[in-house]
Each structure stands twice: as C-alpha cells, then as structure tokens.
Amino acid sequence: MTTTPRRATGRPRGFDADEALDRALLVFWEQGYEGASLANLTEAMGISTASMYATFGNKEQLFRKALERYDEGPSAYVPLALAEPTALGVARALLAGTIRTTTRADQPHGCLGVQGALATGDAGREVRALLVDWRKNGFARIRERFERALAEGDLPAGTDPALLARYIAILQQGIAVEAAGGVDPAELQELADAALRNWPLP
Amino acid sequence: MTTTPRRATGRPRGFDADEALDRALLVFWEQGYEGASLANLTEAMGISTASMYATFGNKEQLFRKALERYDEGPSAYVPLALAEPTALGVARALLAGTIRTTTRADQPHGCLGVQGALATGDAGREVRALLVDWRKNGFARIRERFERALAEGDLPAGTDPALLARYIAILQQGIAVEAAGGVDPAELQELADAALRNWPLP
DNA sequence: TCAGTTCTAGAGCGATCACTTCAGAACTCG
C-alpha cells in the first residue's frame, strides 16, 4: 500500500514491506542518512539488498519512504497539535509532542527531520534539501495555524504569526538537538512550560 | 604552534598547518564529519594525504583540532558574550553571536558543534560524543554565568539559572538548525529580540 | 660536502560503499 502495489501472480514477497520500512526508519533516525550503510539497513530490515532494491528503489527512495512513515508514526502528533482549539494549546501540544518523540526510551533520541541529514557530503545533497523542505513545511503549517488564530481573535491584534511560528519551530529544533545529546525529558518539559509563560493572550 | 612543534632539522613543511586546518574546518562545517572524505579535505587543504597524516594524525584528530580552531575563530563570541555585565546582556550577545556566526555569507551556514556529527554511524561515534560534550560545556558555562548573576542580584531571587541557561542553549541550537536551512538572519534576529522580551529583571 | 633528519608525491593497501546480476525458488493462472 505505502510501497509497491502487489501483483496477483509471481512469487510472493517473503517479508512485510511496512515492517521493514519501520526498521529502516530506526536506522536512519539513529545514524543519519549518510551514516546508515546499506549493510546496516538490510540487516535491520532482515532482507537482502536485492529485495531492498526491488521493493524500495534505492537508498534515497528508502529514506524518502522512511520519512513518510516518520510523519505517520512518531511525527503524527503534529496534525493533532495543530487541531487544538487555541493557539496556546497548539504551542503546548507541539512542544510536548516534540519532547515525547525525541526522548522516548525505545526509539533513537532526537528528530529524524533534523539529524537525518543536517550537513552532508555530495552523496547526501538531495536528502539534505528534502529535510530542509520538510522543516520549512512544518514551520509553514504552524504559521498558517497562527494566522487563523489571529483572524479568529485567538491572538491579540498586532501579533506577528510568522514570528510566533518561528519561535515554536526553533524551540522544537533546539529541543531535538538537546534530546539527541541525552538531556532529561522532564527538564525539557519544564523549559517548554517556561518558554510559553508569556504567551500573548487575546 | 597549535599543531606539531617544529624541529630544527629536516625538510621544512611545505604548507602552513594553521591555514590548512582552517580549510579543513570549512569542509567539516559544511559536510559534517562523516560526509567529509579525506579526498575532500586534503584537496581543500592543498596537501597530500601523507602530509595530513604526518601533521594531524588521522581524520578524527583533524576534526578535534578543527573544532579547537572553531572555538578560537567563529565561536570566539562566546567568552566575550559571557563577559557582558548583565545577564540580559549575556543572553543578547549569545543569540546575536549565534545568528552572526551561523548565517555569514562567506562561511557554511549553521553550527559545526551541531551539524558536525549530530547523528552518525559507527565510524563517527566518538566525534558524536565529542560534540555532545562540546554542547554540554557550552550550556554549563552559561548556567554558571547566570548563577553568578543570581548571586549578584542581577537576576530576581527565585530565578532558576539552569532553566534560563537551557532556554538560551535551546534557542542557539534551534537558530543553528534554521540557519542551516537558509533562513534569513534578519528574521532570526527579530526572533531573538522577541524571545528576550520577557527577560526576568531584578 | 655529506651524514642525518624530515617532509611529500604517488602508488597502493584491504575494507567497505551503493548497487547489479543471475540462477533458482515460490507463487498464479490456464
């Protein structure tokens, strides 16, 4: 479904493509696009390189699909947060979701969209650009949500929605870097609370 | 001086070690530790691999020395900022310095201490840990400065210096990620001003 | 001048990189 549409004929695939993708996601998340070798990936996925190429195309396309899984799974808190009724509620939910996702014990720490390919050599140039767009898109969705909040009177007149959105995005990314370094989630949550203490109320 | 003490005898080195290090720094900064290949590095440095190994040891030690150069050069604003007379002045100078350093047109965008090795494969594990320590140390210096400010009455009683330091560190790292994505420095400066608008004054 | 020392260009090391090939296994359909 999320990968290749199955044909009715021929030898059936000997593995679950979505499950293999989830395992690849964990490898990319922890080691980054360039740091994750095909040997690492296929070993974690439990399949041969031939199966990987037949199913996913190549390493870059595997990463793109892993990023989509990241959106559907670990990053699924974002649309839920944006649906919160108030701008402050949105901000709170975004930061709490970021902290939860970047510090979970059973997952790599940090954010795939940040550490997946922040600086790369030539081989990673396109994936690097992909993640720049991914982060830009995240910012744009927050900005649009705050623009709506402003129009609805949920933010005081004169508030700059883009500036506020940039504030949240920067806090998210800063939190992701801290989380990658192993900082305690409780401390990050304390910080998130403090960072929203002077939120502009209508 | 910063590298190998010169002997009086033998064939003299045919290049300036510090200048070569500066060029290596730029490559690591842009491509990250794993993304920068020895071929990239030595080509930028203008020397052979044999000269690189004789002078700097190996790739990891080259990175460690490049990070020291980073502290002395692009990151030299930090001790100056910490020497500002007030806590608010410290915070302002740290954010302004971060923005300046991570967005200069003649340098790679972003921060070496963040994007040099945020997520790596096995080969980059030690450099990754090195940068975690580098960031931890940066945070600790800010925290200590704010503890002093609290003792001096430059921050209101009851203020948590560690929390405030974490706030600055997270803003710095978030700014670094945004800068790596090409965000306009003017917008980042606007954000920095806004983020300090509710600073706790004594 | 010449012995002693250090540096460097070029070739080359085994290992690993992303990726491909191919023979045969495992299925569906008629």
Next chain:
DNA sequence: CGAGTTCTGAAGTGATCGCTCTAGAACTGA
C-alpha cells in the same frame, strides 16, 4: 500439470573509504 511471473540468496561490480608505504626531495648541523 506446465507456462509465465516475481522474488531472493549469493556472488560480484567498479568506486571510494581511511590509511600506509616507499623513494626521493629538501632541509640542518658537523
């Protein structure tokens, strides 16, 4: 059943990885 299709394990592709070796160049001190 056999024909047709698809998947997979193993072996192997050229390129590049970080790193080393060696011959000789370039210096100093005696």
